[in-house]
Structures are given as structure tokens and as C-alpha cells.
Amino acid sequence: MLIIGEKINSSIPSVAAAIGNMDRPTIQKLALDQVKAGAGVIDVNAGAFLEREVELLTWLVKAVQEVTDVPLCIDSPSPAALEAALAVVNKKAIINSISAEKERYSSVIPLIKQYKSSIIALCMDDQGIPATTEKRIEIAHSLTDHLLADGVSLEDIYLDVMVQPIGTDNESGRIALDTVSAIRAEIPGVHITCGLSNVSYGLPKRRLLNQAFAVALAACGMDVMFIDPLDEKMVALLCAINALTGCDEYCCDYLTSYRAGTLV
Amino acid sequence: MEKLMEEIRVAIWDHDAKKVKELVERAVAENVDIVTIVNEGLVSGMNRIGEKFKSNEVFIPEVLVSARAMAAGMAVIKPMLVKAGIKEKGTFVIGTVKDDMHDIGKNLVIMMFEGAGYKVVDLGINVSTEKFVQAVGEHNPDVIGLAALLTTTMTNMKETTAAIKAKYPDAKIIVGGAPVTQRFADQIGADAYASDGAVAVEKANLIISA
Numbered sequence: 244m245l246i247i248g249e250k251i252n253s254s255i256p257s258v259a260a261a262i263g264n265m266d267r268p269t270i271q272k273l274a275l276d277q278v279k280a281g282a283g284v285i286d287v288n289a290g291a292f293l294e295r296e297v298e299l300l301t302w303l304v305k306a307v308q309e310v311t312d313v314p315l316c317i318d319s320p321s322p323a324a325l326e327a328a329l330a331v332v333n334k335k336a337i338i339n340s341i342s343a344e345k346e347r348y349s350s351v352i353p354l355i356k357q358y359k360s361s362i363i364a365l366c367m368d369d370q371g372i373p374a375t376t377e378k379r380i381e382i383a384h385s386l387t388d389h390l391l392a393d394g395v396s397l398e399d400i401y402l403d404v405m406v407q408p409i410g411t412d413n414e415s416g417r418i419a420l421d422t423v424s425a426i427r428a429e430i431p432g433v434h435i436t437c438g439l440s441n442v443s444y445g446l447p448k449r450r451l452l453n454q455a456f457a458v459a460l461a462a463c464g465m466d467v468m469f470i471d472p473l474d475e476k477m478v479a480l481l482c483a484i485n486a487l488t489g490c491d492e493y494c495c496d497y498l499t500s501y502r503a504g505t506l507v
Numbered sequence: 508m509e510k511l512m513e514e515i516r517v518a519i520w521d522h523d524a525k526k527v528k529e530l531v532e533r534a535v536a537e538n539v540d541i542v543t544i545v546n547e548g549l550v551s552g553m554n555r556i557g558e559k560f561k562s563n564e565v566f567i568p569e570v571l572v573s574a575r576a577m578a579a580g581m582a583v584i585k586p587m588l589v590k591a592g593i594k595e596k597g598t599f600v601i602g603t604v605k606d607d608m609h610d611i612g613k614n615l616v617i618m619m620f621e622g623a624g625y626k627v628v629d630l631g632i633n634v635s636t637e638k639f640v641q642a643v644g645e646h647n648p649d650v651i652g653l654a655a656l657l658t659t660t661m662t663n664m665k666e667t668t669a670a671i672k673a674k675y676p677d678a679k680i681i682v683g684g685a686p687v688t689q690r691f692a693d694q695i696g697a698d699a700y701a702s703d704g705a706v707a708v709e710k711a712n713l714i715i716s717a
Contacts, residue, residue, distance in 0.1 A: 291658050320606075320659065371633045372608060410567040411611070445567030 244485045245467045246478070247284040247316055248277030251303060253291035262289055262299050267306050274307045280472035284337060285311065288318035296321060300328045308333055316363070322350040329358045337361040340403060343368035343386045352393055361399040363436065364390060372405050376421045379404055383426050387433060401434040401467055402426055410445035416456060420463050427464030436467040450474060458484045475507045482506065508539055512547045515580065519552030522572035524579035531580040541584055545622035549580045550705065553615060567611070574615060581618050588624060595626045597649035597715045600642050602630030604663040609656035612684065616652065619704040620711070636667045643675050650711040655684040665695040672696065679714045681707055
């Protein structure tokens with residue numbers, strides 16, 4: 244189970260303020276806190292800044308790299324911002340993201356090749372976010388095939404199943420879970436992830452929904468989770484489901500967490 | 508009549524589509540003016556939901572179900588507008604801009620325009636600039652509405668507005684959505700900014716009568 248810390252994201256108002264002000268101490272503390280809580284990768288996003296995105300995403304990469312060796316997930320819809328940030332990254336990063344949309348695919352694939360990055364691959368195409376499980380699986384296969392053909396290794400591919408809020412379509416959770424199960428069975432060895440907290444958008448007690456969903460996704464075979472690592476309950480639940488699904492030999496991590504007092 | 512309007516508002520609050528339909532039919536049978544039914548019954552009922560939504564007492568699924576109840580009422584009204592020979596006020600083309608999937612607010616705006624007597628062409632969500640321009644050519648609308656719910660998709664409004672005006676200089680564009688502001692509308696050259704559906708209809712009416 245790989246935890247990607249999602250907190251350094253400009254769509255969070257308090258974090259956006261810190262990014263906009265280039266508040267190094269705040270951002271670095273956020274990075275370190277997430278790593279301490281178990282994040283194996285730190286996501287960085289300055290997408291809300293539009294014109295300043297290139298400048299601020301580059302700054303974020305440098306600021307976080309100063310205090311931690313953990314790999315970064317460079318989160319941006321703009322190839323220009325991705326390129327600027329990748330140029331200053333000091334170890335292999337995950338690019339967030341590519342998709343089956345023609346223009347997006349062709350503008351991001353050169354970056355993957357140049358920097359030999361891993362890639363989050365969104366299961367959507369020029370027709371938008373698929374409405375069904377079947378369409379998602381279809382895109383997952385074709386996107387994986389294209390990436391492999393372009394020289395990307397299977398273990399560098401992180402398929403994102405495109406989670407939508409249950410508040411607007413109450414089948415959304417079921418669709419995501421079924422997609423994960425199918426991909427796990429049909430494309431062994433690929434990584435699977437999603438924008439987990441999208442599922443609870445617009446509903447009260449979001450943490451509760453996100454935690455339940457994370458456990459369900461893990462049980463279906465998701466192995467990479469974008470979460471708030473500072474949500475102790477979430478981290479404890481992921482540790483538990485990891486052990487429960489046979490991914491924790493001799494329950495080693497579980498017992499280590501127990502002794503560290505993190506099983507809340 | 509006021510009591511009946513209040514009953515419609517309550518039925519929308521209770522997201523009871525069946526009851527809204529019955530009450531609107533009753534109001535029509537009692538010769539209540541259609542515009543009154545729409546504004547004081549249906550729109551007013553949705554506005555209450557909207558306020559509670561803004562204050563986080565009511566949540567998105569509940570807004571959706573109430574919107575469906577309102578739509579049930581509108582379904583009764585629409586054929587009456589046609590039957591009464593009420594000439595369409597104008598044509599309104601609306602869509603949510605590229606990369607944006609939000610449509611609840613847009614759909615409420617559509618209902619208000621229909622209630623106000625406009626013919627509405629709904630381009631849906633994630634609408635490219637090309638598709639907007641093509642729709643303007645095809646439908647020759649009096650007013651065009653662009654909706655965006657994200658700061659990251661708002662920028663597509665700039666591109667779409669410029670492209671429409673380049674090909675159709677007389678086109679009139681209203682923009683709206685949570686992150687949109689009057690200042691943004693001015694910056695991108697839109698003709699108006701609407702903070703909600705009711706304001707959008709008012710501004711469209713002004714544009715048409717100008």
C-alpha cells in the first residue's frame with residue numbers, strides 16, 4: 244500500500260495562501276508531517292494559480308525537496324508547468340497526469356520519456372469521464388497498451404479509475420469499486436489509484452465516507468491511495484485492510500504500527 | 508392563491524415531484540397566471556433550497572431531488588406556454604465550459620429561462636469552444652450563457668468568449684458559476700455576469716429589449 248500525501252494542494256484555501264506567499268516553513272512542515280505519518284510520496288499542486296502556476300509549482304518542488312527525500316508526485320494539467328517542475332526534480336517523480344485525451348496524451352508522453360517518470364493515467368478520453376464501469380475498463384486497457392507501446396514500464400503506470408461524487412450519482416462508488424476489481428484481475432502488475440475524496444463531495448461527514456471507501460477500494464485491489472496522511476483513523480484503517488488482504492507478511496507492519504501507537 | 512404558492516414551495520422543499528405537479532395543475536385550473544406560478548411557486552421554492560445549500564444545511568443530493576420536483580412542475584407549464592401561443596421571448600444557448608462537469612446550477616438556470624418564456628438549447632457539460640461557436644451559428648441565439656464551477660475551468664470562458672465574438676461580433680454572452688465574478692466577466696469581455704439564475708434571466712431580458 245503506497246500512501247501519496249495529498250495535502251500540498253492549491254485547491255485547499257489555507258495551503259493556497261501559503262503557496263501564494265511562498266511560505267517555505269509552512270509548506271516544508273506540511274511535507275514533513277505527511278512523511279512522518281506514513282506518506283511514501285508527496286503530491287504537489289499549484290493548479291489554482293493559473294498564470295503563476297509554473298513559478299509556484301517549481302518553487303514547491305524545490306521547497307519540499309529541501310527537507311525530504313521522498314519522491315514527488317507533480318500534479319498539474321499544464322504540460323508547461325509539468326516540464327518546469329520536472330526540470331528541477333532531483334529523483335524519479337510521478338507525473339500527475341496523462342489521459343486518453345488526444346492532446347493531453349501527446350503533450351505529456353514526451354515528458355515521461357525525457358524524465359523517465361512514473362505516470363498517473365486517468366481512465367478518460369475526449370468524450371469525457373466515462374459513465375460506466377465497462378467504458379472505464381476499456382480505456383484502462385487501451386491507455387495501458389499505448390503507454391507500454393511508448394516504452395513506459397508496467398510498474399510505472401498508475402491507472403486512475405476516475406471517482407465521481409455519490410452525491411450526484413449514487414452509483415459512483417459501486418462503479419469505482421467494480422472498475423478496480425476488474426483492472427486488478429485483467430492487468431496484473433499495474434498500479435491502481437483514484438481521487439478518493441471526490442466520492443464524498445457535497446455530503447456531510449466526508450471523512451467517514453472517505454475512510455469507508457478507502458477500505459473498500461483496498462479490498463478490491465487498489466494499491467496506491469491519495470489521502471490526507473494526517474487523518475490518523477484513515478492511516479490506521481489502511482494499515483488494517485493491508486493486513487486483512489494478505490499484503491502484510493506476518494502482520495509485520497500492523498504490529499509495528501501498533502507499537503508505534505498509530506492504530507487509533 | 509398565495510396559500511397555493513406556499514404549498515408549491517413546501518412541496519419543492521419536501522422534494523415531492525408528484526405533489527408539485529398536482530399543485531401546479533390545480534393553480535393552472537384556477538387560472539393563476541403562469542409567470543406567477545413559476546416565480547412565486549417554483550423558483551421561490553428552489554431559492555429556499557439554494558439558501559440552505561449555501562449554509563450547508565442542505566446537501567447536493569437534496570438539491571438534485573428538489574430540482575427534479577421543480578422540473579415536474581415546469582413540465583406542466585411548458586406545453587401551456589406553447590398552447591397559449593405565447594411567442595418565445597428569445598433563444599438562449601447555454602453550456603458548461605470545457606473540462607467542467609458541473610450541471611446542477613446550469614440546469615436550474617435553464618428551468619428559469621424556460622419559465623420566463625425562452626427557448627433554451629442546452630449544450631450540456633464539458634463543451635468545447637468549437638461546439639459553442641457551432642451552436643451559435645446553428646441556433647442564432649439572442650443570448651448565450653457560459654457556466655463554470657471551477658477556478659481551473661473558468662479560464663476556458665475567456666477562450667470561448669473571444670472565439671464566439673470573433674465570428675459573431677453581435678453575440679451577447681452572460682457568464683456565471685461559483686468562482687465567476689463581475690470583474691472576471693469584464694476582463695474576458697463578456698456582456699454580463701449573473702450571480703444566479705434569476706439574475707441571469709433579468710440580464711437576458713435587458714439584453715433582448717435593448
